[in-house]
Amino acid sequence: MAHQSWFWVVASFSFLIWSEAVGGEFYSSVDRMQDLAQVEQELLNATRLYLEQQQQQLELYIRYVEQIKEEHEWAMEQAHLDEYLGHPLHAFRLIKRLVQDWDAVVFEPIVANEPKEEFRQFLEAVTTDLGYPNHLELQGAVKGLARLQNVYNLSTSHLAEGEIGGYIYDSVLEWRECYEIGVQLFDLGDYRRSLEWLQEAFTLLRRNPEEDEEQHARYMSDIREYAALANFEVGNPKKAENLLNRILEPLPNHTAQQTLKYLENREPGKNLKEKTHSWSANYTRLCQGRRLSEESTGHPLKCFLDGKRHAYYTLAPLQVEPVHLDPDINVYHGMLNSEQILSIFEEADKLEMIRSAVAGTEGARTVKDLRVSQQTWLNYTSPVMGSISRIIQFVSGLDIAGAEWMQVANYGVGGQYEPHPDYFEVNLPKDFLGDRISTSMFYLSDVEQGGYTVFTKLNLFLPPVKGALVMWHNLHRSLDVDVRTLHAGCPVIVGSKRIGNIWMHSGYQEFRRPCNLTSDSYKSLAYRDSV
Numbered sequence: 096m097a098h099q100s101w102f103w104v105v106a107s108f109s110f111l112i113w114s115e116a117v118g119g120e121f122y123s124s125v126d127r128m129q130d131l132a133q134v135e136q137e138l139l140n141a142t143r144l145y146l147e148q149q150q151q152q153l154e155l156y157i158r159y160v161e162q163i164k165e166e167h168e169w170a171m172e173q174a175h176l177d178e179y180l181g182h183p184l185h186a187f188r189l190i191k192r193l194v195q196d197w198d199a200v201v202f203e204p205i206v207a208n209e210p211k212e213e214f215r216q217f218l219e220a221v222t223t224d225l226g227y228p229n230h231l232e233l234q235g236a237v238k239g240l241a242r243l244q245n246v247y248n249l250s251t252s253h254l255a256e257g258e259i260g261g262y263i264y265d266s267v268l269e270w271r272e273c274y275e276i277g278v279q280l281f282d283l284g285d286y287r288r289s290l291e292w293l294q295e296a297f298t299l300l301r302r303n304p305e306e307d308e309e310q311h312a313r314y315m316s317d318i319r320e321y322a323a324l325a326n327f328e329v330g331n332p333k334k335a336e337n338l339l340n341r342i343l344e345p346l347p348n349h350t351a352q353q354t355l356k357y358l359e360n361r362e363p364g365k366n367l368k369e370k371t372h373s374w375s376a377n378y379t380r381l382c383q384g385r386r387l388s389e390e391s392t393g394h395p396l397k398c399f400l401d402g403k404r405h406a407y408y409t410l411a412p413l414q415v416e417p418v419h420l421d422p423d424i425n426v427y428h429g430m431l432n433s434e435q436i437l438s439i440f441e442e443a444d445k446l447e448m449i450r451s452a453v454a455g456t457e458g459a460r461t462v463k464d465l466r467v468s469q470q471t472w473l474n475y476t477s478p479v480m481g482s483i484s485r486i487i488q489f490v491s492g493l494d495i496a497g498a499e500w501m502q503v504a505n506y507g508v509g510g511q512y513e514p515h516p517d518y519f520e521v522n523l524p525k526d527f528l529g530d531r532i533s534t535s536m537f538y539l540s541d542v543e544q545g546g547y548t549v550f551t552k553l554n555l556f557l558p559p560v561k562g563a564l565v566m567w568h569n570l571h572r573s574l575d576v577d578v579r580t581l582h583a584g585c586p587v588i589v590g591s592k593r594i595g596n597i598w599m600h601s602g603y604q605e606f607r608r609p610c611n612l613t614s615d616s617y618k619s620l621a622y623r624d625s626v
């Protein structure tokens with residue numbers, strides 16, 4: 096069973112598909128993963144059918160052969176074979192068998208092997224279908240794993256043992272899988288992580304040796320050779336040499352010989368590039384749910400009920416959690432119930448299906464299609480979206496006329512959105528007046544682990560809470576951009592994160608949020624350079 100569920104974890108990682116959208120963010124989608132699971136289910140079904148058909152065919156041959164064998168044995172029991180064959184019926188049957196039966200029952204089907212041909216065609220259809228994941232997607236998945244490790248400080252050995260962030264999941268990696276991850280990370284140039292995974296593979300293989308000793312030695316050498324290369328790249332040429340010599344002791348003709356020569360003319364550690372962003376430290380810390388305590392504002396923010404904001408909220412006051420004062424960031428709890436959220440998903444799914452039907456041939460859903468439809472935009476005509484637009488207007492006091500359609504997005508395992516502002520500042524979209532004055536983000540799911548929203552300049556993290564709404568202004572009252580609003584979606588460790596975003600533009604809000612002629616944009620100045 097452990098193996099079975101590991102499949103799911105590996106599959107999730109393996110099939111993450113990184114797609115680049117506005118601002119170069121990457122994310123993956125659990126919805127798409129479910130479709131890949133469907134692809135595998137089809138592969139499984141086809142393979143089982145093929146094996147069953149082959150088995151039936153084999154049984155048929157066996158029965159035929161048995162029957163003839165019996166006939167022969169009976170013939171041999173007769174006193175004289177020539178007498179037996181002298182019988183015209185016996186002679187006829189022998190000739191008929193050789194001329195017709197062997198051919199029809201055995202030779203032809205074996206040569207034609209129709210189930211095999213059908214299976215071959217099926218495989219061809221599946222693998223040439225654009226929907227089948229390729230090598231790049233495997234690399235993307237491994238990158239996602241390494242990113243989870245970096246952001247959440249997950250140790251390689253814990254991860255291999257199925258322990259993630261203190262929780263133990265029923266899935267364990269084998270040495271081969273660790274080796275494969277190590278090799279992929281090496282190809283991606285992440286040599287330090289590669290080395291960790293190779294080390295893990297080595298430890299696991301030594302703990303559970305292969306039965307065939309020669310095979311075992313070969314595998315150990317494969318790991319050592321890659322580990323030597325990775326050591327060389329992290330600037331450890333001595334260690335690399337030792338590892339290669341360990342291989343050559345028992346196997347002087349091993350390719351490690353060439354590897355040793357190859358490394359002689361190269362400079363160790365030359366390719367080691369460790370790029371970090373200015374926001375990395377804050378991002379990592381906040382994603383892990385850690386705030387700098389010395390940064391606490393001195394006047395702790397208290398939750399309160401607000402029944403005055405709009406007549407709509409007189410009877411059921413807003414549950415406001417102010418999480419930051421300047422810029423103002425508020426969380427409004429309990430804004431959507433489960434039925435409303437379900438209606439939103441149904442609407443998004445409908446659109447997705449329409450799009451896939453247009454993109455796919457004969458309704459065949461390919462993964463490529465799913466890639467473009469992982470985020471959907473909903474307008475405000477349906478009943479549920481009508482109530483969303485009312486919520487947004489009543490809570491923000493802004494006019495929905497300036498709102499973009501709601502973007503519904505789905506992030507899967509490792510899915511993240513690196514720090515970015517929501518305003519454009521330059522190249523404003525032509526369909527709207529002004530820049531994005533505010534962001535309203537609905538959390539449409541709880542997330543088992545990870546997936547926080549963090550503001551890297553404000554020492555603030557928000558765990559997703561299903562049904563809650565986060566709202567803030569991206570512009571100062573002067574309509575200058577507020578660079579302090581830089582924020583990010585942390586990688587999802589376990590679970591699926593769904594959000595709905597609505598961006599309001601400043602053009603329609605003259606009477607709703609009058610701009611202040613006294614510029615307040617000086618507040619952003621100190622934060623500019625550290626973007």
Ligand SMILES: *[C@@H]1O[C@H](CO)[C@@H](O)[C@H](O)[C@H]1NC(C)=O
Binds near residue numbers: 140
């Ligand atoms: C695979 O076969 C099972 C039953 O054998 C069936 O329920 C399922 O729908 C099939 N799945 C696909 C994708 O064909």
Ligand SMILES: *[C@@H]1O[C@H](CO)[C@@H](O)[C@H](O)[C@H]1NC(C)=O
Binds near residue numbers: 248250
């Ligand atoms: C990461 O975890 C290790 C223990 O597993 C700990 O020693 C180290 O300090 C942690 N690093 C950070 C940056 O949290």
Ligand SMILES: *[C@@H]1O[C@H](CO)[C@@H](O)[C@H](O)[C@H]1NC(C)=O
Binds near residue numbers: 347348
């Ligand atoms: C290594 O290769 C050489 C020449 O190709 C051969 O003579 C020698 O026997 C090989 N040694 C081993 C241990 O296989």
Ligand SMILES: *[C@@H]1O[C@H](CO)[C@@H](O)[C@H](O)[C@H]1NC(C)=O
Binds near residue numbers: 446474475476
């Ligand atoms: C809004 O969305 C619905 C459902 O997707 C669609 O039928 C309708 O045409 C859209 N309205 C506008 C104005 O685009």
Ligand SMILES: *[C@@H]1O[C@H](CO)[C@@H](O)[C@H](O)[C@H]1NC(C)=O
Binds near residue numbers: 377387390
């Ligand atoms: C990191 O966070 C602190 C507040 O916690 C902030 O003062 C600083 O500017 C942030 N650094 C960057 C690079 O965003």
Ligand SMILES: *[C@@H]1O[C@H](CO)[C@@H](O)[C@H](O)[C@H]1NC(C)=O
Binds near residue numbers: 611613614615
């Ligand atoms: C305009 O900004 C100034 C300076 O920040 C502030 O004192 C004043 O209250 C603001 N006026 C309005 C109407 O918000």
